[in-house]
Amino acid sequence: MSSAPTVSIVIPAKNEAANLRLVLPQLPAAYEIVLVDGHSSDGTVAVARSLRPDLVLVHQTRKGKGNALACGFLAASGDIIVMFDADCSADPTEIPRFVQALVDGADFAKGSRFTAGGGSEDITWLRQLGNDGLNLVANLGFRTRFTDLCYGYNAFWRDLVGVLELPDVSIPAPFDGHMLWGDGFEIETVINCRFAAAGARITEVPSVEKLRVHGESNLNTFRDGFRVLRTIAAEHRRMRAGRQHSRTLQRALLAPRTDLVQDLIAR
Incomplete structure (x- = not known):
């Protein structure tokens, strides 16, 4: 008898009650839902619990999407x-594609709006132009072939969380109000770069980004574009400085994936 791997959907949410009313009913009961609340004031937690009483509720320890994901x-x-956004932009029916990519041998299933079968109802020509430029810089620096560096719909094996070396969630927030590196919207780029630097097996999965239904995005084209560029540079320096494990050692860390998949199939 075969058995599929279990799946946890990590959803960062701050004041997303209206969107969660649409999103949560679409997620199958078989999935574990980890809702990371960013100190919402609109009843996000109450709405989520009413729709999915079985969800795992986490309160993020600092601020920023990166910290929320790390907590989740x-x-x-x-x-x-x-990794799943609460704003209705991610299509839940695509989740099996990500799971299958991992079962087929990937360590990291990277969603892409710009590979065959992907698309976006939301991106502007200016943001796409910026994304193309950032892809080029990242691909040159990390010898990757990313088509969509900044997309947040991704999946990976849970036992690789340590490979990412994200900021310790127990560290207090800085007194000056700034965020720790990795706590902000740069988190998707950080994750992409660190998996690439680790020699992870990365597969791009086509995904169609939908429009946010309620509320407004906090993204700013120029501010966040420069933050991503800074992130690429910082992560490249990090890799060259040897702060990542060697590729040989990292491959050894990633190799057990084959054994796990075979064990799942044999169940």
Whole structure:
């Protein structure tokens, strides 16, 4: 008898009650839902609990999407973690594509709006132009072939969380109000770069980004574009400085993936 890997959906949310009313009913009961609340004031937690009483509720320890995801990763218990936005932009029916890419041998299933079968109802020509430029810089620096560096719909095996070396969630927030590196919207780029630097097996998965239904995005084209560029440079320096494990050692850390998949199939 075969058995599929268990899946945890990690959803950062701050004042997303209206969107969660649409999103949560679409997620199958078989998935573990880890909701990371960013100190919402609109009843996000109450709405989520009313729709999914079984969800795992986490309160993020600092501010920023990166910190929320790091908190959620630690609370997840599934074999696979899926990064999922609460704003209705991610299509839940695509989750099996990500899971299958991992079962087929990938360590990291990277969503892409710009590979065959992907698309976006939301991106502007200016943001796409910026994304193309950032892709080029990252691909040259990390010898990758990313087509969509800044997309946040991704999945990976949970036991690789340590490979990412994200900021410790127990560290207090800086007194000056600034965020720790990795706590902000740069988190998707940080994750992409660190998996690439680790020699992870990366597969791009086509994904169609939908429009946010309620509320407004906090993204700023120029501010966040420069932050991503700074992130690429910082992560490249980090890799060259040897702060990552060697590729040989990192491959050894990633190699057990084959054994896990075979064990799942044999169940």
